[in-house]
Amino acid sequence: MQQWIEQAQQGDDEAFGQLMQHMRGMAYAVSYDMLKDVQLAEDVVQEASIEAYLNLKNLREPAAFPGWFKTIVVRQCHRQLRRSTHKLQPLDESVQRPTDAPGVAELAERREGERALRESVGHLSAKLRVPVELFYYYGYSLQEISAYLDLPVATLKKRLFDARRKLRGALPVADLASMFNLFYEGGRKMLHIVNGDHVGDMLKQGIVQGEVLVWREVYPAGPIFVNPAGEQERALRAEVLEHSLGIPAAEYKAACEQQESSISGFQKYDEVVLWFEHDLFDQSMLAYLLHWFKGQKHGNTRFSLLCIGEFPGIELFHGLGQLTKAQLKTLNGTWRSIGRREMELGSEFWQAYASPDPSLMAGLLEQRREELTAAGLLFMHDAFQAHLTRLPSVRNGLGRCEQTTLKILQKGSCALVELFRRVTDLLHLLGMGDLEFFRYLQVLGEGDHPLVRMEGETSSLAWRQVPDVLNRRVQLTSQGEQVLAGLADRIAVQGMDQWFGGLHLQGHSVAWRWDDCGGGLVDYSTI
Structure with a gap:
């Protein structure tokens, strides 16, 4: 949007037209909320656009445009209120019906639904009603509404949450968005892409409109390639995941082919919604999907993103x-709408993640x-920063x-299940699953100089199949004490063979390390 503003200030009428098209819904929502009249609200939007066009050159900071334009809209509304002699026209009466109208019974049911929807939202206070209309009815992102209403995003989230809670008694809250789509857009064919079978199964129980695709991958583990669907690339990744995580290579390949086949038909949907969380597990998945969609022809399909890192009432949020x-x-x-900008950023991060050069x-x-913050990809930076650590x-x-x-084991031995819980609570930004953690632990206990030791035989341990394995205790060895204290180097003592995205570190001397004190990469190949 800032690019449109700057171009419009330089006299680009086409850029100004795009800017007004983008802001029209916001201006109309505020105007109608003040005037309660469709025609007057339309007039205000038109007059506000003209005033903005004539005075845009006087705006010093392009970033201030949303709030500046809202001030113009409100001022025009007050002018209309002072001089208005128009008869008020309810909004629901102005909605144009499609020519291929449904049957009488269905039409009556739909009109009643429209009335209930508008009435329920209309009973909200203005501070709740306007954000609801802008977010649900017009599809603006929280960041856009924040700039327009001059409210912090956190405040908007709280108001939307409060609005949904207040509506619960009069209207099924989960249906707020889908009801609007049904009544005013005729319904949309949607595809929801989500990580995790548990979440996917719940969404399929009527929570969302449309189909649900569970994307199954473990991108924080194993080798990563820009195009993971290549024959050689997939074969290597399948081999490494089978060795490190115990995922059968044939099953992995078949699952990849199946989900790729499912997503390849995305153009038949009106909208694709991506559901993801804040951690590396999900953000790497999101980056890949944005990269993949960037390379496709979208047709008329829209894209949206729901990405959260917290939820009211949950103190330590791990995920959906x-x-x-x-x-x-x-x-x-x-969710909020996304487009080329978000896909290009996601693609950049995926390509960097797949590179053997972590710099x-x-x-x-x-x-x-x-740019990530402006695009609403709020968690990608911290997730990939955690990757480097x-x-x-x-x-x-x-x-x-x-x-x-x-460090946890330094305080005393610990049952495996408790150790996993404590580590993942501290490192929730990684989104590490049990198989990943067990692999880390297994490697620490291998070789002639193990850093940890677990009760019982572990050389051929199938972590999920041994009944008592989660209760086995793990303890720190004397070698582990020395390494933790910095008196010995883990790589020199044990060596390593591990993938970090597209970077493969192996042997007793590795090219890249992380300075956990200074917070930066160190290239040992130049030392």
Whole structure:
């Protein structure tokens, strides 16, 4: 939007037209809320657009445009109120019906639904009603509404949450967005892409309109390629995941082919909604999907994103899988529209993640932070920053996960299940699953100089199949104590063979490390 503003200030009428088209819904929502008249609201939008066009050159800060334009809209509304002699026309009477109208019974039911919807929203206070209309009816993002209403995003989230709670008695909250689509757009054919079978199963129980595709991948583990669907690339990834996580290669390949076949037909949907969380597990998945969609022809399909890192009442939010069905319902319709800008950013991060040179990711994190925030990709920066901290430390060769694990064990032995819980609570930004953690632990206990030791035989342990494995105790060895204290180097002692995105570190001397004190990459190949 800022580009349109700057171009319009330089006299580009086409850019100004695009800007007004983008802002029209916001201006209309505020105008109608003040005037309660369709024609007057339309007049205000037109007059406000003319006033903005004539005075745009006087706006010093393009970023201030949304609030500046809202001031113009409100001023025009007050002018209309002073001089208005028009008869008020209810909004629901102005909605144009399609020529191929439904039958009498269906039409009556739909009109009653429209009335109930408008009446329920209309009974909200103005501070709740306007955000609801802008967010649900017009599809503006929280960031756009924040700039227009001059309210913090956190305040808007709270108001939307309060509005849904107040509407619960009069209207099924989960249906707010889908009801509007049905009444005013004739319904939409939607595809929801989500991580996790548990969440996917709940969404399929009537929480959302449309079909649900569960995307199954573990991008924080194994080798990553820009095009993971290549024959050689997939074969290598399948081989590594089978060896490290115990995922059968044939099953992995078949699952990939199946989900790729499902997503290839996305153009038959009116809208694709991506449901993801804040951690590396999900953000790497989101980056890949944005990269993939960037390379496709979209046709008339729209794209939306729901991405959260917290939920009211949950102190330590790990992900959507923590939510009940009722809690998930409150998220229905709270996604925001995304487009080429978000896909290009996601693609950049995916390509950097797949690169064998981690300095590309480090540079991107520094250069694109503000752009990610402006695009609403609020969690991508921190998630991929956390990815880099997994590299071995310059101090002792331990990555962030290993370091955290050994620090916990330094205080005393711990049952495996409790150790997993404590590590993942501390490192929730990684979104690490049980198989990933067990692999970290297994490697720490291997070789002639193990850093940890677990009760019982572990050389051929099938972590999920041994009944008592989760209750086995894990303890720190004397070698582990030395490494943790920085008196020995884990890489020199044990060596390593691990993938970090597209970077493969192996042997007793590795090219890249992470400075956990200074917070940056260190290229050992130049030392």
